[in-house]
Amino acid sequence: MAHSMDGQKTLQAVRKSMEESENEDSSAPEDCDTDEELCHFQDRLDPAVDDLSEDEDGSVPAASVKVDHVTSSSPFPKRRRTSPASQSTQPSSSWYSKEDADAGPPALMFRPARPPGVQLSSADRHTPLDLFKMFFSTDAVKTLCRNTNRRAAMHVAEGKKYKWTAVCVEEFYRYIGLVFYMAMVKLEHITDYWRQNTFFSQVLPPKVMSRDRYRTISWNVHMSDPDADPANDQNRGTPQHDRLFRLKPLLTTIQDACKAFYQPRRCLAVDERMVAVKAKTGMTQYMKAKPAKCGFKLFALVDCSNGYTVDFSVYTGKNDFRSGQGLSYDSVMSLMNRRYLGCGYHVYMNNFYTSPKLLMDLFSQSIGACGTYRDNRKGCPRPTSNAMSEQSARGTFRWIRDGPTVFVKWMDTREVSVCSTIHSAYKGDEVQRRVKSKGGKWTTKIFPCPSPVVEYNSHMGGVDLSDRLIQYYSAQHKTMKWYRKLFLHFLDIAATNAYILHEELSALVQKKPMSHKDFMEELIVQLCGCTRKYPQQSHSEHVPVPVNPVNPDVGKVASYGRRTCMLCREAGQRQNTPWKCQACDVPLCLQLTRNCFQEWHKKL
Template identity: 55%
Template sequence: DEQQESEKPSTSSQSQPVHSVTSWKTETDPDVCPVPKMFMPARPPGHQLNSGTKYSPLDLFKLFFSNSAVQTICQHTNKQAAKDIAKGKRYSWTDINCQEFFKYVGLNFFFALVKLDNIQDYWKKSTIFSVPFPANVMPRDRYRMISWNIHMSDPEKDVENDQKKGAPDYDPLFQLKPLLDTIKTACKAFYHPRRNLSIDKRMVAHNGTTQYIKAKAKLTKWGFKLFVLADSSNGYTWDFAVYTGKSQLASGVGLAYDSVMSLMKTAYLGSGFHLYVDHFYTSPKLFKELLSLNIGACGTYRDTRRECPRTNSNALKKSDPRGSIRWIRDGPLLFVKWMDTREVSVCSTIHEAFSGSTLHKRMKTKDGSWTTKSIPCPTPVVEYNRHMGGVYLSNQLIQCYSVHYKSMRWYRTLFFHFLDIAATNSFLLHKELCREKKEEPMTHRAFLQELTAQLCGVTVVTPPAQAHSGHLPVAISEQTELSKRASYGRRTCVHCRKTKQYGTICFIFFSATTM
C-alpha cells in the first residue's frame, strides 16, 4: 500500500533522534542560512538545439517520434494485425507506413482540438454538424483498424516476456518498449533543466485495472501513476517513471525514496540543483541523501515521519494568529511550521527560517468585514509556493489538448500519453527558441494546429473555394459539336471579369480552328 510504504511512522525509541535544539524558535530568533551549493549543471540549461536552424512544429515533434522509432512501431503494428487475422479476426489490413502513421497521429491531435462526443462522429455526413477534414485524411474504418493494432513491442517477444511472470527478468513494461526508452532519452537529450526542479505524481486515466489511490480519487479513480521530474520554470517533462506496483530499485526505505532517487541522476543532471517535493516524498533521510549529492531540497512534510522533531516546547497552537512562525534547525535540516488558515509544515536544506518576507492575506475582522493584512511568511514556504508547480504546469498544458481516449489495452493508453508528452515538450522547446531569438512564439493552440496540419500533409489555412458564376456566355459561332458549345457553368470571359459586367451578355470568339 502506498501510504504504508511511504510513511512508515515509527513508535520505537530508536527512531527518535536526539536534537540539539529541544524547543521551537520564533521568527525573532536568528537563523544561519546554509552555505549555498555551487550550481554546476552537466550542460548549459535550456534547449540543446542548433540556434541557427529554423524548426517547424513537425521538426520538433520528430525529435521525440523519430523516423526510426516510427518505423519500428509500424513494423510491430503490422505484425500485430497479421497475428489477429491469423486468429480469425475479419477485416482487411494493409500494412501501415511512416507517412500514414503520422497522418494517424495528426488526426488524434485534430480530435483533441475539435471536440466531439465519439470518434465516429468525425466521419458523419449530410448533417449540419459534419466535420469534413478527417474523411479527407483517412477513412473511418482504416483509423479504427490502426487504433486496434497499434503496437510498440514485437508481438512475438511479448509471449516470451509473459512466460517470465514472477521471475526476476520479467519486464512489466515490455509492451511499451522501445518507445518508452526513446521518449525518455529524447526528453533529456534536447533540453537541460534550470536550477529549480520539482517531482510529483501524474495520473493517466485508464479503463482497465491498475493502481487505485484514494487521495487521487476525485481526479481519476482508475489510472496509471507516473513519477515526473519537471523544470519548475516552464513545466518541461525532463524524466518520468511508470509505477509498476513495486519499485525496481527497492532500497527498503520506501516508494517515495526510491522514486526520487531513480529520477535525480547527477551523472546526467549535474549538481547544485534545488528540488521541491510534496509531503509524500519529504523525509529527513531522503533530504540528507540528496545533500550528499550536492542537491538541495525543500518540501512539505508529515509530522509522523521519522526523525522529524516532536517536541511540544513552544510549539505552534491552533489558537495562534495567522502568520505565526516556529522553527527548529537540526544540522542541515530546517523544520518550519507556519500558521495560515491551517498549520503548514515545511522542511528544507536550502533556506534560512525567516528573511523578512510577507504575504498579503484577506482576513475577516471581528465586525464581519474583510480586510487585507500583511503577515510574515517563512522563506521555505515562499520558495516552495514559487517553484513547486513544475509538474502541475506540465499537467495543465497536457490536459488542455490531450489526445487521450478510452482504450482497454493499457499500453495503448500510455502510447497516447507519450504523444501528449512529445507535443507539450515540443511546444516548450518552440518557446525556448523564440525567447532566444526574441521572437513572438505561437500560442499553445496555434502550435498544435500547425503541428496537426503538418502531420496530415496540409496547411492550416485552406484556399477559398472558387464560387460558381451565374453568368452564361453566348457563342456566336455555328459550332456543331455540343461539347465545344458555351454552356451553363463555364467561367466568365476576361472582359467580363475586368469590367465586372456579370449580368450582361458576353460574346465569346472561339479560336480559328472552331470558327
C-alpha cells in the same frame, strides 16, 4: 536532415551517460531496527507512518494547507548518518521563533552538466514538426510501424474481419496528426469525424484517411514486439517479468529524448500524474484526491520555470523498491540523476515524498530539497517546548534546525509544515491575506512567512503549469488496451515538450512564439500533410439543368422529357417540370410563380 543528425548525436550522448550511471548507487539504505519493522518498511512509505494513503498531494495553496498534526510521546529517535554531509549536531530540544536568527545551510554551487536551456541551435529554423520529431523520431515510428504490422497480421490470422495493408512511416505520422486533431476538435464518437452532408461534417479527417483505416490502425497500435510478448508473459510472477514490456522501446526513447534536448534550470519539482484507465493490470492505483481517481501513476520531474517534463517513470507496484526505503524515496532518487543533471540543483516536492532521510541523501549528492512534510515521518523533530498550538495567531511560526535541514511550522488558516536544505528559516518575507473582521468587513493584512514556505509556493507552480499544458489538448480517449492509454500520454508529453522548446528557441532569437493553440494547429497540418487554408466549396453544382438533353428534331420541345416535381409531389400536387438540380438529380419547378428549386435547397 541536419536537424535529424544533430538530434541523433545528442540523444546518443545522453544514452551513453545514462548507461554509465546505472551502476552507481545513489545512496546507502538506512538499516531497519527489527525484522518486524523491515516488513512494515517494505509495505509502507516509512516505518513511523501507520496510516498514510498515496492519494494526498500535500501542495500548499495560496490561502491555506491542512497538515494533520500528530503528537508523539516517544523520545526523538537518533538518526544513523552514513555520509559526511549528514554529520551534524542533534537538533535543539526546543522550537525557535521569528526573533531567533538562523544561519542557514551550506551553500551548494550550481554546476549543471550542460548549459541550462535548449540543446539545439537557435540559428536553425525548427518547425513544430521538427520539434515533435525530436521525441517521435523516424526510427521510433519505424519500430512502431513494424510492431503494428506484426500485430495486425496476427489478428488477421486469428480471423478478424477487416482488411489490412501495411502501415508506413508517412501514414503513421498522419494517424498521429488525426489523434491530435481529435484532441482539439471534440466530438462524441469517432465516427462523427467522418459524417457527410451535415452542418457538423469535418473537412480534415476524410481527406487524411478513411474512417475504417483510422480505426484499424487504432486497434493494432503496438509498441513492443508481438512475437516477444508471450515469452515475457510466461515470466509473470517472477523477477524476470517486465511489467512495462509492452511500452518498450518507445518508453525508453521518450525518456531519453526528454533529457537529450533540454538541460533544466536550477529549480525542479516532482510531479505525480494519473493516466485514467479502468484496466486491472496490477499497476493501476486509486487516488481519491485526483481528478482521474483510477489509473496509472507516473512520477515526473519538471522544470519549475516552464513546466518541461525532464524525466518520468511509470509506477509498477509496491515491490519496485530498489533501495528498501519505500516508494516515496525511490521515486525521487530515480529521477534525480546526478550524472545527467550535474550538481547544485534544487528540487521541490509535496509531503508524499518528503522525509529527513531523503533530504539528507540528496544533500550528500549536492542537491538541495524543499517540501511539505508529515509530522509522523521518521526523523522529524517533535519537541514540545515552545511549540505552536491550535490557538496560535495567524502568521506565527516556529523553526528548528538539524544540520543542513531546517524544519518550519507556520500558522496560516491551518498549520503548514515545511522542511528544506536550501533555505534559512526566515529572511523577512511577508504575505498578504484577506481577513474578515468581527464586523464582517474584509481587509488585507500582511503576515510574516518563513522563507521555505514562500519558496515552496513559488516553485511548485511549475507542477501545475506542466499539468495544465498537457491537459489543454490531451490526446487521451477510450482505448481497448491499457498500454495504448500510455501511448497516448507519450504523445501528450512529446507535443507539450515540443511546444516548450519552441517557446525557448523563440526567446533566444527575441521572437514572439506561437500560442499553444496555433502551435498544435500547425503541428497537425504538418503531420497530416495538408495546408491550413480552408478549401473553398463549389456552389456551381446546385444549378438547374434540363431533365433530358433537348433534341432539336422533336417537335414539342416545351413538353419534352418532363418529370414530376419532387416538392410538388410531397405537397400532394402533380406538376411536371423540364428542370432538375444537377447535384441532387431531383426534378424541380423553376417558374416566376412557383420556384420549387429555391425552396428545395433551403431545406438542405
